[in-house]
Amino acid sequence: MRYDFQSIEKKWQRYWQDNQTFRTEETVDKPKFYVLDMFPYPSGSGLHVGHLEGYTATDIVARMKRSLGCNVLHPMGWDAFGLPAEQFALKTGTHPKATTEKNVRSFRQTLQKMGFSYDWDREINTTDPGYYKWTQWIFLQMLEKGLAYTSDVDVNWCEELKIVLANEEVDEKIADGYTVVQKPLRQWVLKITAYAERLLEDLDELDWPENVKQMQRNWIGRSEGVEVDFELPCHKKTLRVFTTRPDTLFGATYLVVSPEHPMAEKLAVAGQLAAVKEYIRQAGMKTEIERTGLQKEKTGVFTGSYAVNPTTGESLPVWLSDFVLTSYGTGAVMSVPAHDGRDWEFAKRFGLPIVEVVKSPHDVLEEAFEGKESVCVNSSNSEISLDGLDFETASGAMADWLESKGKGRRQVNYKLRDWVFSRQRYWGEPIPVKHYPDGSIRPETALPLTLPDVEAYQPTTTGESPLANISDWLNGTDEHGDYRRETNTMPQWAGSCWYYLRFIDPANDRSPVGPEKERYWMNVDLYIGGAEHAVLHLLYARFWHKVLYDIGVVSTREPFRKLFNQGMILGEDNEKMSKSRGNVIPADEVLASYGADAVRLYEMFLGPLEQVKPWKTNGIEGVSRFLSRVWRLVYPEPGDPVSLTEGELPPALARTMHKTVRKVGEDTESLKFNTAIAEMMVFTNELHKAGCRNRSAAETLLLLLAPYAPHICEELWRAAGHEESISRAPYPVYDPGLAADEEVTIAVQVNGKLRGTFTAPAGATKESLIEAARDIESVRKFLDGMTVVREIAVPDRLVNFAVRPAG
Numbered sequence: 001m002r003y004d005f006q007s008i009e010k011k012w013q014r015y016w017q018d019n020q021t022f023r024t025e026e027t028v029d030k031p032k033f034y035v036l037d038m039f040p041y042p043s044g045s046g047l048h049v050g051h052l053e054g055y056t057a058t059d060i061v062a063r064m065k066r067s068l069g070c071n072v073l074h075p076m077g078w079d080a081f082g083l084p085a086e087q088f089a090l091k092t093g094t095h096p097k098a099t100t101e102k103n104v105r106s107f108r109q110t111l112q113k114m115g116f117s118y119d120w121d122r123e124i125n126t127t128d129p130g131y132y133k134w135t136q137w138i139f140l141q142m143l144e145k146g147l148a149y150t151s152d153v154d155v156n157w158c159e160e161l162k163i164v165l166a167n168e169e170v171d172e173k174i175a176d177g178y179t180v181v182q183k184p185l186r187q188w189v190l191k192i193t194a195y196a197e198r199l200l201e202d203l204d205e206l207d208w209p210e211n212v213k214q215m216q217r218n219w220i221g222r223s224e225g226v227e228v229d230f231e232l233p234c235h236k237k238t239l240r241v242f243t244t245r246p247d248t249l250f251g252a253t254y255l256v257v258s259p260e261h262p263m264a265e266k267l268a269v270a271g272q273l274a275a276v277k278e279y280i281r282q283a284g285m286k287t288e289i290e291r292t293g294l295q296k297e298k299t300g301v302f303t304g305s306y307a308v309n310p311t312t313g314e315s316l317p318v319w320l321s322d323f324v325l326t327s328y329g330t331g332a333v334m335s336v337p338a339h340d341g342r343d344w345e346f347a348k349r350f351g352l353p354i355v356e357v358v359k360s361p362h363d364v365l366e367e368a369f370e371g372k373e374s375v376c377v378n379s380s381n382s383e384i385s386l387d388g389l390d391f392e393t394a395s396g397a398m399a400d401w402l403e404s405k406g407k408g409r410r411q412v413n414y415k416l417r418d419w420v421f422s423r424q425r426y427w428g429e430p431i432p433v434k435h436y437p438d439g440s441i442r443p444e445t446a447l448p449l450t451l452p453d454v455e456a457y458q459p460t461t462t463g464e465s466p467l468a469n470i471s472d473w474l475n476g477t478d479e480h481g482d483y484r485r486e487t488n489t490m491p492q493w494a495g496s497c498w499y500y501l502r503f504i505d506p507a508n509d510r511s512p513v514g515p516e517k518e519r520y521w522m523n524v525d526l527y528i529g530g531a532e533h534a535v536l537h538l539l540y541a542r543f544w545h546k547v548l549y550d551i552g553v554v555s556t557r558e559p560f561r562k563l564f565n566q567g568m569i570l571g572e573d574n575e576k577m578s579k580s581r582g583n584v585i586p587a588d589e590v591l592a593s594y595g596a597d598a599v600r601l602y603e604m605f606l607g608p609l610e611q612v613k614p615w616k617t618n619g620i621e622g623v624s625r626f627l628s629r630v631w632r633l634v635y636p637e638p639g640d641p642v643s644l645t646e647g648e649l650p651p652a653l654a655r656t657m658h659k660t661v662r663k664v665g666e667d668t669e670s671l672k673f674n675t676a677i678a679e680m681m682v683f684t685n686e687l688h689k690a691g692c693r694n695r696s697a698a699e700t701l702l703l704l705l706a707p708y709a710p711h712i713c714e715e716l717w718r719a720a721g722h723e724e725s726i727s728r729a730p731y732p733v734y735d736p737g738l739a740a741d742e743e744v745t746i747a748v749q750v751n752g753k754l755r756g757t758f759t760a761p762a763g764a765t766k767e768s769l770i771e772a773a774r775d776i777e778s779v780r781k782f783l784d785g786m787t788v789v790r791e792i793a794v795p796d797r798l799v800n801f802a803v804r805p806a807g
Contacts, residue, residue: 001719002638003631005595009711013115021727022066022074022117028520030071035062036500036560038529038537039077041492042103043084047110047587049603049615050569050577054528056603057566057671059116061526063707064668066117067731073521074117075503077124078104082492083169086427087161089457096427096457100127110587115596115710117727122506126429126495131502133448134512135494136432138544140443141551143433147191153420154260154284157183162459164424166491167288168536182284185463188422188431188488192543196220196414198557199542208563212534219535221328221415226399228334228408230255230307230316232267239263239307239318242329242413245336246402247386247394250379251357252334253347254317255307256300258324259283261331267318269304276301276320283322291322298323298346310407311381311398321346327417337368344368419540421491426457426466428489434476435484442480449485465489496537497544500524500559511553518554523561531565538563564671567611569603574614585615597709598624604673604708627712629684630705633698634716642719644695656686657697658738664704665731673708680705695720700732741796748773749800750782766793773799 016022035058040051062074078100085096104125111118124131142148156165159179164187170180192199200220203213225244232239239255257264259280268276279301283291300321307316316334323342324333337347337354344367347354359377360369372391379386379394384401386394402408422431430451432444452473457466468474468487475484498512504521505513538560545559570576571583578584590599602620607613636643649657660683667676680701687697699720706713706726717726741762746769748756756778760769770791773779779801786803793799 001635001640003628003635003712005597005627005711008715009113009115009596012711012714013112015714015725016115016117016727017112017120019725020121021725022119023121024073024075024119025071027071028516030069032073032521033062033065033070033526034073034521034524035065035526036074036503036524036528037076038527038533039079039496039499040107041079041082041084042100042107044088044099044103045579045584046103046106048577049585049587049590049599052114052587052599053569053603053609054530054566055111055114055116056600057564057609057673058526058528059114059600060604060668060673060707061671062117063710063727064665064731066727067703067707067729069730073122073503074119075122075124076111076116076118076120077122077499077503078107078126079492079496079499080104080125080127081428081490081495083163083165083423083425083427086425086457089427093455095453095455097127100125110591113588113591113596114600117710122503124499124502124506126499129448129450130509132429132495134502135429135490135498136444136447136449138498138512138548139490139494140432142190142547143443145547145551147194147547148421149189149191150186151189152184153187153189154182155185155187155420156180157185157463162424162461162463164422164463166423182286183463185424187420188486190419190421190543192419192540193414193416195543195546196222196416198546199416199539202542202546202558206558206563207561209565212531212538212563212565215534216539219416219539221413223413223415225411225413226395226402226408227330227411228310228402230310230334232305232307232318234269234305235266237263239332240330241332241334242411243334245339245395246398246408247376247379247389247391248336248339248357249309249334249398250311250376250381250386251336251338251355252309252316253337253353253355254319254335256319256321256324256333256335256346257303258326258331259320259322260326261320261324264303264320267303267305267320272302272304276303279320279322283320286322288325291325298342298349300346300350302350310402310405311379311384317352319346319350328415329413338364339368339370341368341370419543421494422488423491424459424463424465424487425489426451426454428491429494430467431486431488431490433486434478435486436481440480442483493537493540497541498548500527500541501548501554512548513553515555522554522556522559524559526562526564527560528564528566530568534565564609566609567607567613569606570612570614572615572617585617590617590620594620594624595711597627597712601627601677601709605677607674609671609673626681626684627709629688630701630709630712631716633684633687633693633701634719636693642721643693644698644720645693646695649692649694649697650690653686653690653692653694653697655738656683657700658734659741661700661704661732661734662739665734668707677708680708702726703729703732744796746773746796747798748776748779749798750779751803752800755779755782762796764795766795769793769795769799773801 037055037058062072066072080100085099088099089096156170158165174180200222223244225242226246227240227242229238229240300319303318305318307318309316335343337343338356339358354365356364357379359374376386376389376394399410430449432449433441435441452470454470459466460468464487501513505517508514541559548554549557573583575581598620602623634642660679663679664676702713702717714726743759744762746758746760756776758772770793785806787806788801788803790802
């Protein structure tokens, strides 16, 4: 029989669908394993080969866990609200719903062609009213808890599109030629800052990449410091600043205020008012990224006002500069140019004083010294002296003095800002509240509040969403009187904040998720997705989960136990795949040419899952040849029948087989798919070299390969005489004795540095390892003339000699 991947893959995909092979069992009698992909946004461009990497990885794990006896939840859905579908509707007149449905069909078909073992009965779509009913319900719980509120917020306003952009959309739109400015608009905001400390603390319990956890810590940005009140004699007021370096207060020589600070314009004296107003206007034209870039030239304007340094009594000029943001601290900073690089650059540009107050190894007029490892100098008055004190001692002493004088207080601040949770778009979840003439707000009583089905989605000129133009939907009367519905819609992030819970119980019409099912399935055991979501999506989902925990909907403090970020697959030109570069490799084209099993194997064989690597279409040929070799273990020639022999394997091949089972199992569990595939290739080659078509060996190989290349393995498993799907067969078990290495490589170190290696029998004693290590010439020369202080031997791994000069 010939290996015809096209007919074989269609056959088994139909079989899995007809027999619901991968339907998740509603049972609690088996250990569970919840493996989840970051679900995709179904764009019109379809899936390319880079998209398939993470989905292939989770599918391999899901299939393996099933064969190990786990009850596996492996679902798929669509994050389908958002700006692209609305922009397409404006250009073409196609309703976003129709565009979304078409794109979802395309994505689903491609994923099904890949043979992914999703439970399609659990498919969800964030645009489905039955789904976003509960997104709206969660929002109303936040509203009731005081975690949702409205505020005038500076937003990224796109003049041409008449919409607000999320921060991550700004650069793309500017690159496309659009104008983006800062503009204050009434926005719904979620109080994520109320959970800042918990979001920080609970990171420690997660099995996540350390760099991702650190990015989240940096985004939350917890800092301990002191708020200091500077007197403004001319205004008979105080200006409050936050600093993490109270030890340097004696060296503050000027203050800087954000252009958005409520006192910014009021600080301007008559002669500076015009310049201050113009600076504030120009700052409003810049994005936050433009304002805070480290390489940008510092700009500012003097207000004409002066503040008083509480430690020295000296007058400090008050400036405005756009590098200061109102979103962190108090929106005003004290500047100590001798010990802060940014302040030093500003002082040099505008000729402001630089005073050393931390003993520096160089002249602070030439370069700032930012270190904390030195001691204070020039830091005393008649009431307090910090001279000679280290950072921690000086900071504590200054905080105590400020508090005793009523001029400051200890404070913990966060860079994290409350989440602007509204968009001025049509294609998003309606925010389910009604506004009344007396200024009161009431929730919608009947959920879901659905979007009106209209043909026009043109933005308004006022900054409101297109919903403001739909009067029949917008206005109404109830028992409380006339009302006007909220016209803002939720951001695309909303639906992705809790989708992992809905997969557990997708048909529940009484709650977002049933408590018994939630307790069984949560947490998510493995979550795989791109590193681009390392901060915002994960942070927002963790925030929502903690809110749901507080109101009793979920039983765990965190949603995702283990996180893994797959690396990006680049185009054949080593660049990121994109339409503009013309280097996109459409998934469907490669599937048609090589088949799903070859694509799945090649995606995983390219290199470690976490690494960035280029796609090479000709490289898939080698994987295709490997599959053909597997086929010939069962069907030696195209016209031959199944040819498998019975009986025991020769000892050498038996040992190889058991080592392969151990290696493939361990590597698959640890997501080292490329080395697992390499091990299966070696075993296949060994069988061919030996001319061995032993049933036990062939079936073991098929069971190991099935999570990776399920279609060919199903076909050969059936050909070998099995009636039931290979997906139902248990995973192979290895004999530890046969799988053990006969020899191991021992590393030899002297004072921790590698000086040689040697091979030794596995399980050799410590004494024999030390003796052998001493006989290695490259090691002996580092021992001669030295006194061996200590000898350490780690069986099967290394020997280390700790030495010192003799005498």
